[in-house]
Amino acid sequence: GNLLYGVDADIKDRTKDRTELRREHLRRLSEVAHLLLDAGAILIVTARNLKGADLALVRTALNGVEIQVIWLGAETPEPALEPNLTLSAFPAANNALPEIKQLLQKAGVIFKV
Numbered sequence: 037g038n039l040l041y042g043v044d045a046d047i048k049d050r051t052k053d054r055t056e057l058r059r060e061h062l063r064r065l066s067e068v069a070h071l072l073l074d075a076g077a078i079l080i081v082t083a084r085n086l087k088g089a090d091l092a093l094v095r096t097a098l099n100g101v102e103i104q105v106i107w108l109g110a111e112t113p114e115p116a117l118e119p120n121l122t123l124s125a126f127p128a129a130n131n132a133l134p135e136i137k138q139l140l141q142k143a144g145v146i147f148k149v
């Protein structure tokens with residue numbers, strides 16, 4: 037939300053192609069993510085209707101940074117998205133923290149304590 041109202045404030049022109057606006061939004065999101073990751077932050081980003089091509093754009097911009105994708109929703113993610121963890125129903129989200137923690141520990145993002 038902050039990105040949409042702040043960094044992306046100048047690209048709200050509804051007359052432009054929606055696909056091009058989405059690509060520019062993702063490019064800017066990636067640049068902000070790159071700055072925060074360089075500062076040592078662990079970044080959690082929520083995205084709606086994310087496609088494999090969108091994630092590929094973000095991965096390209098982040099140049100080799102490992103991204104852990106967690107799919108949360110009733111729908112099945114598109115195959116190109118390849119989530120690291122799929123939580124298929126929203127009620128499962130209430131009990132998902134141990135699974136997410138385990139995924140991040142296994143990936144070396146956070147330490148086991």
